[in-house]
Amino acid sequence: MKKPLQIGTVAAACGERVKGKLFVGEFSTGTEVYLPVVILNGAQDGPVIWVNACVHGNELNGTLAAQKLARELDPRDIRGAVVITPISNPLAYREKKRLSFLEGNYGMGENCNMGEVFPGRMDGCMTEKLAFVLLEEIKKVAAAVVDFHCWGYGQESKPYTVIKKYPDEKISREIFAIAKAFGSKMICTLDLTRKLDEPSPVDRQMDVLCAEAGIPSFMAETGHSERAEPEYIDFAAQGAINVMKYYGVLEGEVPANDDAIELKSRYVIRCKHDGLAIAQVGPHEFVKKGTVLSLVYNAYGDVVEEVRAPFDLYTVSLPYMPNVNGGERVAFVGIAE
Numbered sequence: 632m633k634k635p636l637q638i639g640t641v642a643a644a645c646g647e648r649v650k651g652k653l654f655v656g657e658f659s660t661g662t663e664v665y666l667p668v669v670i671l672n673g674a675q676d677g678p679v680i681w682v683n684a685c686v687h688g689n690e691l692n693g694t695l696a697a698q699k700l701a702r703e704l705d706p707r708d709i710r711g712a713v714v715i716t717p718i719s720n721p722l723a724y725r726e727k728k729r730l731s732f733l734e735g736n737y738g739m740g741e742n743c744n745m746g747e748v749f750p751g752r753m754d755g756c757m758t759e760k761l762a763f764v765l766l767e768e769i770k771k772v773a774a775a776v777v778d779f780h781c782w783g784y785g786q787e788s789k790p791y792t793v794i795k796k797y798p799d800e801k802i803s804r805e806i807f808a809i810a811k812a813f814g815s816k817m818i819c820t821l822d823l824t825r826k827l828d829e830p831s832p833v834d835r836q837m838d839v840l841c842a843e844a845g846i847p848s849f850m851a852e853t854g855h856s857e858r859a860e861p862e863y864i865d866f867a868a869q870g871a872i873n874v875m876k877y878y879g880v881l882e883g884e885v886p887a888n889d890d891a892i893e894l895k896s897r898y899v900i901r902c903k904h905d906g907l908a909i910a911q912v913g914p915h916e917f918v919k920k921g922t923v924l925s926l927v928y929n930a931y932g933d934v935v936e937e938v939r940a941p942f943d944l945y946t947v948s949l950p951y952m953p954n955v956n957g958g959e960r961v962a963f964v965g966i967a968e
Contacts, residue, residue, distance in 0.1 A: 636672045636712050638768050643670035646706050655764045656757060664757055666765060669701040669715040677711025678774030678878050682871050686746045688723025692854035693779025696867035711880045719765055720745045733758045747832055749840045766840055775809060775878060776841050776848035777871045781856045788914045788948035790866055791817035793850040797842055798824055805847045812877040812885045813851060813870035817915055818893045819965055894945060894965030901958050902927050904936045908961045910949040918944050925961040
């Protein structure tokens with residue numbers, strides 16, 4: 632007989648949808664901090680799929696996609712269970728910012744960016760406690776994790792997934808399979824067996840710690856930060872449903888995604904001059920070596936730099952906020968080896 636599923640103090644009997652609070656800690660004011668959690672516990676045995684969103688507080692498409700799943704999935708249709716944490720960084724979410732006041736809000740790559748503090752710790756700041764509690768609960772029950780994100784503020788892209796390649800080939804293959812099932816037409820693989828050129832560290836990201844625990848996980852980039860985009864919200868929710876179908880948690884065929892582009896490595900292309908960098912290509916385009924990616928204009932409107940593709944590549948994201956300083960990113964690109 633299938634047992635109730637408990638996450639923290641929140642429990643759902645077979646066939647139930649239960650909403651609750653996963654307690655994390657409290658501030659000096661006595662204000663409690665918790666993670667909203669929804670458990671959809673099916674009537675039949677099966678794996679548990681965990682859907683997480685909003686590690687960064689302005690990544691709202693992911694939250695809205697997770698909430699859509701929480702509303703629309705029926706526990707009677709579920710074999711196993713689905714656990715949803717739609718707002719995993721409630722502090723930054725409350726402030727309408729990528730990072731909370733504990734994280735600095737100075738851009739990407741801070742020491743206490745929640746996306747980069749896993750596995751977290753209970754003797755750290757509240758951000759680290761959030762990461763610790765979330766990951767510990769995931770490790771207890773999850774067979775796989777879909778982690779919704781949005782591309783960085785000021786960037787233009789299309790939905791894509793980010794996966795990691797590990798020394799463990801078995802889990803690497805499984806992660807690629809579920810990322811492909813999700814349905815994005817671009818899959819960016821970060822090879823952790825070699826040196827990476829990434830704008831922020833990856834070794835303490837949640838999906839890496841999940842993989843170390845034997846749980847396949849990937850990041851799904853689901854639209855612009857600070858926006859609510861119905862097309863991308865629906866796409867993200869359907870992608871998570873596809874992963875549930877892959878594991879048999881929901882019935883149905885997983886749509887084929889054989890034309891997905893897998894990028895085996897990613898690179899940051901930077902400008903040398905200050906000015907206005909105007910992209911000359913679009914996101915998710917194939918670009919030949921030598922093609923102009925961006926033109927940098929000075930204060931007088933003169934072109935002071937042509938930023939060209941150093942090799943054949945695919946564009947991942949491009950800035951729509953053109954004001955740049957020398958050394959800043961003007962293109963995020965990858966290659967399909």
